[in-house]
Structure formats: structure tokens, C-alpha cells
Amino acid sequence: MVKRGFQVLNAGPLATRENAVEAARRAEALGYDSIVVTDHVVIPRHIESRYPYNATGRIFVPPDADYLEPLSMLCFLAGATRTIRFGPSVLVLPYRNPVLTAKMLATADVLSGGRLFVGVGAGWLREEFEVMSSPPFAERGRVSDEWLQLFVKLWTEENPVFEGKFYRVRDIGCFPKPVQKPHPPIFVGGNSRPAIRRAATYGQSWHAFRIPAEELPGHLGYLKEQVRMAGRPAGACGFSVRYGVRVVGPGGDATRRTPEEPGRVIVGTAAQVVEQLKPIVALGPTDAIFDCRTGSWAEVLETMERLADEVWPKLG
DSSP states (O other), X not given: OOEEEEEOOOBSTTOOHHHHHHHHHHHHHTTOSEEEEOOOSOOOSSOOSOOXXXXXXXXXXXXXXXXXXXXXXXXXXXXXXXXOEEEEXXXXXXXXXXXXXXXXXXXXXXXXXXXXXXXXXXXXXXXXXXXXXXXXXXXXXXHHHHHHHHHHHHHHOXXXXXXXXXXXXXXOOOOSOOSSSSOOOEEXXXXXXXXXXXXXXXXXXXXXXXXXXXXHHHHHHHHHHHHHHTTOOTTSSEEEEEEEEXXXXXXXXXXXXTTOOTTTEEEEEHHHHHHHHHHHHTTOOSEEEEEOOSXXXXXXXXXXXXXXXXXXXXXX
């Protein structure tokens, strides 16, 4: 059965302490399997980089909006909940020191009793890379590959040794290890072919972001091919999906709002949302994770509830 996830908003005017706690606990009570948050540290005031996940190429968060840091927020949400899994969707790997990040993630898994999954990506916002003094933007793919290799070594080996181009480790202990064995599952995000190859090589899931349903089969064929090329078993890397969603009740406003692009954001009554999700669910993702960024707080909660109570039961 496909697991359900929902984003706890950590950017914009709805990203408050009270809303975060309410959303996380409501998701847990409604039977969602996971909650996620997104990742930016700063939003540059002048951006030439193109946002790759919508038609406009523009990020949805203005530079003066609140943007809560994801690792700090996930630890807070873990403490506010009891059973629901949690993770970033996705953590931009090159922004943070890999040893410190691996330690923080292992700590979150230990303190939560093994509820963490690790969604990761290489990043797209060159201007933010520059502010963070991250490794070169043009090398972000190779950096991400090294960080993932290093994470696994730090999480699974007593005496990890790593000799990479961008980072080297030897003669250290790094404890505690994560509760989950061999380590928390890694979801590799990004819709590009390099991202899919990275998932096929290092991940337990390719995390597809807002890909229209009719385009998914081609990507999945490439994923299957790359898993084989990496010498891994056919089932070593599954896939998960992430979509925007807004579910309205009878007589509700199902008119698409400006950022709600067809195929990327699913809008409508419960029955209409079911029909839009059927071809996606039929492809067999392990997880389907949703966010509602285009509504009021009441609409976010309504979407979360209707998705759980009226949509999901009709998807089998």
C-alpha cells in the first residue's frame, strides 16, 4: 500500500510554532505515515537561477518571509509527535558540513526511536550556494555523491575512512549510530537524469517532485535501467512522489489559483482529486507526499482531513 505524507509548512506566514504543532499532530491522528519540511537557509534578493519545478521558474517564497531551518524543525516536530515518520523533502546536501549533518541526522533518528528518513537533493539556487560558501555550484552533483557516501560510512562503520575530492575522513569514531539498520532510508530528490542516477546508485527511493502523471513512466524506465547499471538488485531503489494538493468540500472553490499548475498541483473535490491521483498511484510509488501551499490555514487543515478521510480510502 502507498504510504501517505504531508508537508508541515516551514515557510511563509503560516509557518508558525502553533501551526506546525497542530499540523504534525493532526497528520499523526489522521493516520498519515510521514510529515516533511523543505529546505532553504536564505532567500537572495536577486535571483537569476531558474526554479526547476514550475512553469514560471520563480521560487514561491519572497526574501522577507520566515523560513524555518529544516533540521531544527524536524527535531522539534519529532518531540511533538509519537509515531509518525519524518524527514526533509529535501535537504540540500552541499549547504552543510557532511560530518556534522550526518551526526545531526543520526541523533534525530536515535532520539525519535527510529522515525527518520533522509530526503536529499543537490540544489538549484546558485545565489544561495554563494551566500553559504558551499562547494562550487557547478560541482554540486559530485559533492552530493560524496556526502551520501560519507553519510553511509559514518552511520554504519566503526572506523570510517573516506578519501574524496571534497572531503576526507579517517581515525575517528562517530557515535551513536542510527537506530534504523543499516541506516535511515535515503530518498534522492530531483527530476533530472543526474538526480535519477544518484538515486539509483545511493538511494532507497527516487523522490519525484511534481512530475505530471503522463511523464512519470519514462522517468521510471530510466530509473530501472540505472539501478541495473549500478549493479543493484531490481528492488533496491523504489520511487516516491510529491505533489501540491487542495481538496475542497461540496460547493467549495475549486477554481485553480495562479500557482496551481495542472499536473503539478491537484485541485478539486474529493472525487476529482481521486481521479487525478489514480494514474499516479497505479504506478506503485512507495510514498505519496503532499503539500498545500495555496490556501488559508483553514484550507490547509481541510485538505489534510479530506485527503485522509475522503480521497485515500477510494484509492485502495
